[in-house]
Amino acid sequence: MIMELTVDLHAHSVFAGGTQALKLTPEKYSENKKKAVNHLKKTNETMPLKGIDLIGTGDCQFTIWTDILKEVVIEDTPGIFYLEGNFHTRFILQTEIIFTLPIKKHSKIVHIVFLFPNFTSVESFRDLLTSWDVKHEKMARPFVKCASQAQVSDRIFRILEIDPFIEIIPAHIMTPQGIFGSNIKLTRLSDFFGPVTDRINILETGLSADPQFLGLIPELDTKTLISNSDAHSSALHRMGREFTVIRVSKIEYSHIIQSLRSNKVEYTVEFPPEEGRFFLTGHRSGRKKPGVHDNSQYCYFSPQHVPEGDICPICHKNLTIGVFQRCMEVAKAQGISRNLNSIIPKQKFIRMVPLIDILSKARNVKTRTSKLLIRDYKHIVSIIGPENILWKITLDEMEEKLSGQVDEPILNALRHVKKGNFTFYPYGYDGEYGTLKLGEQGNFQDIKVIKSSTPLQQKLY
Ligand SMILES: [Zn+2]
Ligand SMILES: [Zn+2]
CATH class of the missing domain: 3.20.20.140 (Metal-dependent hydrolases)
Incomplete structure (x- = not known):
């Protein structure tokens, strides 16, 4: 069997x-x-x-x-x-x-x-x-x-x-x-x-x-x-x-x-x-990169906006190359140019935003090990079954099961995710996880963010 x-x-x-x-x-x-x-x-x-x-x-x-x-x-x-x-x-x-x-x-x-x-x-x-x-x-x-x-x-x-x-x-x-x-x-x-x-x-x-x-x-x-x-x-x-x-x-x-x-x-x-720690190319702030950037300095880029030579416009050292950029580079080096938007993956997959992250947003509680979030999590699982079921059922099925059973802000947050109405700001880069933003959509293919309190000494392009 x-x-x-x-x-x-x-x-x-x-x-x-x-x-x-x-x-x-x-x-x-x-x-x-x-x-x-x-x-x-x-x-x-x-x-x-x-x-x-x-x-x-x-x-x-x-x-x-x-x-x-x-x-x-x-x-x-x-x-x-x-x-x-x-x-x-x-x-x-x-x-x-x-x-x-x-x-x-x-x-x-x-x-x-x-x-x-x-x-x-x-x-x-x-x-x-x-x-x-x-x-x-x-x-x-x-x-x-x-x-x-x-x-x-x-x-x-x-x-x-x-x-x-x-x-x-x-x-x-x-x-x-x-x-x-x-x-x-x-x-x-x-x-x-x-x-x-x-x-x-x-x-x-x-x-x-x-x-x-x-x-x-x-x-x-x-x-x-x-x-x-x-x-x-x-x-x-x-x-x-x-x-x-x-x-x-x-x-x-x-x-x-x-x-x-x-x-x-x-x-x-x-x-x-986009939430992964190495999605876009960039350099994070001095809080986690002491001696290189100060706390207010960071930058991240989609492949098409990465500065020439992969050099950081703030500190002039090599940027940490993101996964998105590496996929494009390896594909090109292997001699076949494919377009991300038209790829039909050979393998089925389901995208999910971890339920605990959604609850953390809906409740505005940052510590994802908090008792409140874990209680909410277990409550949802007691109704729907294990978390993986939540990502397999349709929006209507989810509504039917959870309406009236969970607080409206939580249901609303789940609706956003099910409809694909979410993005990350910032996206993941240089070892930092992306930060979930619900109710908005973003385009990770067109990102250029440079935050620096000191003037840049280098022209970007
Ligand atoms: Zn490893
Ligand atoms: Zn830098």
């Missing part, structure tokens, strides 16, 4: 920030274990509200985390786990590793998600990392520093040789730390991966892109595109903010991998790219 399974295959554990694992005392271990188990329990509460069946453990090779997982999870079917006593959410062994490669005096950084069928393969993977001198005991998301492209390819082949069902998924491929990101501009997957490119079947869209934007890039036409939250916390506005619905015949690890490899993706659910 074929069934739909909703998955989020890229998340992080409570150890993602790194910890001095080697120096851990037994007391520290039990403190960490408590933190980690709490995270799993919260995940168990959050995922059903979102309508997600299965999520990655994150950081699965990080020794302290592997040890805790082995203690507290139970294998349900081969490669699929649940937290003892909590059956709502299933877990899959997953991590994100950072590969680096020197290119023209710089270091190309590429984040890669790996999925593992069992703990034995995770341990063999860790042995490989040790043999390559990777500091995996201190970092949950370690760096694998490679000297050449041949070494990148060879090392990934060696990881994949551990077990035929280990899967490689280049992460958030258009962001600065993705394969096509701006830190060093590459044109094709093989520019980084070399011969192992043939083993790459699945790529992650990332929060700032979706199948429509990625439809600009010819090389991706034959690939499976999936969406994941890349969540670093179990909060409602982070976990499951993007996910993928696949068709499987059994909820077993190997079936899930086969389904992904053969592109049995029913649809992905996408965060609005």
Whole structure:
């Protein structure tokens, strides 16, 4: 029997920030274990509200985390786990590793998600990392520093040789730390991966892109595109903010991998790219870019308005290139010019604005973990079902279910989103999330904003 399974295959554990694992005392271990188990329990509460069946453990090779997982999870079917006593959410062994490669005096950084069928393969993977001198005991998301492209390819082949069902998924491929990101501009997957490119079947869209934007890039036409939250916390506005619905015949690890490899993706659910932290090209204010800009200075641009040479008109340093611009550049470099507006995505997807963000606007409460917002959220879910249902039903169906049940400002905010009557001001750029604005529409293809209290020394065009 074929069934739909909703998955989020890229998340992080409570150890993602790194910890001095080697120096851990037994007391520290039990403190960490408590933190980690709490995270799993919260995940168990959050995922059903979102309508997600299965999520990655994150950081699965990080020794302290592997040890805790082995203690507290139970294998349900081969490669699929649940937290003892909590059956709502299933877990899959997953991590994100950072590969680096020197290119023209710089270091190309590429984040890669790996999925593992069992703990034995995770341990063999860790042995490989040790043999390559990777500091995996201190970092949950370690760096694998490679000297050449041949070494990148060879090392990934060696990881994949551990077990035929280990899967490689280049992460958030258009962001600065993705394969096509701006830190060093590459044109094709093989520019980084070399011969192992043939083993790459699945790529992650990332929060700032979706199948429509990625439809600009010819090389991706034959690939499976999936969406994941890349969540670093179990909060409602982070976990499951993007996910993928696949068709499987059994909820077993190997079936899930086969389904992904053969592109049995029913649809992905996408965060609005314009809200993503790297959507437009720009430089943020000094509040988060100290020493470069002062607090009143920032700028961001749609591709057609980016200053020549990608140079910031305020500080004259290189701008952080947005995902939108990179999609256009990679498409052009691959020799085919496609128009974003006329692309018919090969893969179905649903755009959603996270419900908690809409509630935050409707209630004018900024803290998205506030009790009031969570109460509203759970109330809506109790009427409609998990959040993913809200994005599948029609406007009329939503009205029918929610009229008289929720406060008018909330219903009104939901109407705006359902009708596509929203934008972001500003859009996401240079590591800043976009800010939702309801009841207005914007054109992200025609944006040029430069805010500076000091006169610009450079002509723009
Ligand atoms: Zn990453
Ligand atoms: Zn600047």
